[in-house]
Amino acid sequence: MTHRRAFLQFLAGSPLLAGAGWIPDVLAQTPTPTERAFARATASAAEALDVFDMQTVASRTIPPAHWGYMMSGVDGETTLRANEQAYAEYQLRVRRFVDVSRIDLGVELFGTKYNSPIVISPVGGQRSFHVDGELAVARAAKTRGQLQILSTSTSTGVEQVIEARGAPVWFQLYTTTRPDITVKLVKRAEAAGCPVVAVTVDRAAGRNMETATRFLRIDNRVCTSCHGPTGSDRGGRPMFDGIDMEEGTDMTSPSLTWDFVKRLKDMTKMKVLIKGLETREDAVLALKHGADGIIVSNHGGRAQDTGRGTLEALVEIVPAVRGRVPVIVDGGVRRGSDVLKALALGANAVGIGRPYIWGLGAFGEAGVDRVLAILNAELRIAMGGVGARTLKEITPVAIMRRK
Ligand SMILES: Cc1cc2nc3c(=O)[nH]c(=O)nc-3n(C[C@H](O)[C@H](O)[C@H](O)COP(=O)(O)O)c2cc1C
Structure with a gap:
């Protein structure tokens, strides 16, 4: 009793x-x-056993409209599901009697060492998931020594985030429809100390987010108190402070073409990555136009529907790149074993989006820290299972496609 x-x-x-x-x-x-x-199981961050425990808690703590926006894919969400399912198509080929008493997850990207190949992908407006937003994520990334990529739509300025991270973060660029704004954003990120800019190119065609819209309808809070009179989210977007965002200025530009890569390179000393490529043809074009790296991504199933899982895209992009530049992949990564599979298929690093946002929404910094710890621990176990002590020892024979 x-x-x-x-x-x-x-x-x-x-x-x-x-x-x-x-x-x-x-x-x-x-x-x-x-x-x-x-x-x-999930009374505290420390008690979460996997990222799905965090998801459960976050579904209660994050307000419905923000939850729906974060979880949403586009249209029927088949790309969203394909991202996760693609990992289930591969199985581990375990090896025995390898001394795996010491396993090193360390990775080097553009001359900087990180403790793990798991990268924090850019997610906009993180203060809509927890009051500490990007700063909480930066502190967790600092504790774990992991790479954080900051969105143009960040709800905290890049300078403050770098201060909280205690080291440079990479900057994700939305070009907007106006070239003068692009220049201002790029110059500000560079001045703040970002060594890399990743321009996101997967949202040029617009999108239809049904889940987000449905959740918005059941949220009875007054959106305009945070989002401004038109419902736009620009009020909380400090990267646009001092920039006149006239009516009709959008985050992405439908008219950009490959020559933008050269313009961007001429604009900055930062390394230029392209985020959102999914085909070998585009990977070849990216290199031809001078990209320093590629992020294989479909925006977490939030760009085009009835697409492939990004792991399937990775499989055709890696041979086209032939190791000339780093390739990062994100979308649907929920377990350390998923990370291993992407590395075995040739990725240099692997990004996560929603999982760390679940941790953030559930418990703030402690939640993000726990998500990183869980995924790193799972990756370590998976590496031990296939007899890989370093990332270099994770080769294609570590996995096989389900028959
Ligand atoms: C709520 C949300 C906001 C996002 N915001 C951005 C963004 O501002 N810029 C960007 O390049 N990608 C953005 N993404 C895409 C992520 O960077 C990443 O590609 C994706 O979340 C990976 O898939 P996953 O959520 O399944 O891990 C966002 C994703 C989500 C879920």
Whole structure:
């Protein structure tokens, strides 16, 4: 009886159940061991066992409209699902009797060493998931010594984020429709100390986010109190401070073509990466136009629907690049074993988007830190399983495609 009372008291205070008043009643009637274990598993960041525990907590803590926006894909969300499913198509080929007592996850990108090949992909407006937003993410990235890429749509200025990170972050560029704004954004990121700019090219054609729209309808908060009178999100976008964003100025430009890469390179000393490539043809064009690296990405299934999983795109891009520049892939990575699979298929590093946002929304900095720790630990175990002690020892024979 005492245990039962303590359990109910615990449930009442659990972030997992915040706003879900009916659940304690249900559990009080039928608190099965599984239900108890599930509710108990995520009372704190430290107790999350995988990134999905974080997702569960975050689904309660992040407001519905923001949750829907973050989880959304486009149209029927087949690309979103394809990203995750692509990893399930590969299996590990385990090896035995290799001394895996020491495993090193370290990676070097453009002369800088990071403790893990898991990269924090750019996600806009992180203060809409937790009050500490990008700063919490930067602090966790600092603790873990991992690479953070900051969105143009950041809700905290690049200078403050670099200060919190204690080291440079990479800057993700949305060109907007106006070249003068592009120049200002690039100059500001460079002046702040960013060594790399990654221009995102996968959203030129517009998009249709049905899940986001549905969740918006069930959120009864007043959006304009944060987003400004037109519902635009520019009020909280400090990279545009001092820039006159006239009506009709969009984040992405539908008219850009490959010659933009040279213009961008002429604009800056930063290394120039292209984020959002999915075919060998575009990878070849990127190199031809002077790109210093490629991020294989479909924006987490948020750009075009009925596309392929990014892992499938990686498979055709890696042979076209032939090791000339670094290739990073993101989309659908939810386990350390997924990271290993992407590395085995030739990626130099692997990005995550939603998983660290779940950690952020659930527990702020501690949640992001825990997500990174979980994925690193899983990667370490997967590497040990295939007998790889360093990233270089992860070769294509570490995996095989399901038959
Ligand atoms: C809520 C949200 C916001 C995003 N914002 C940006 C952005 O501002 N710039 C960008 O290049 N990519 C953005 N992305 C895409 C991510 O950088 C990344 O490609 C994607 O999230 C990876 O897929 P995953 O979420 O399955 O890990 C965003 C993704 C999400 C989910």
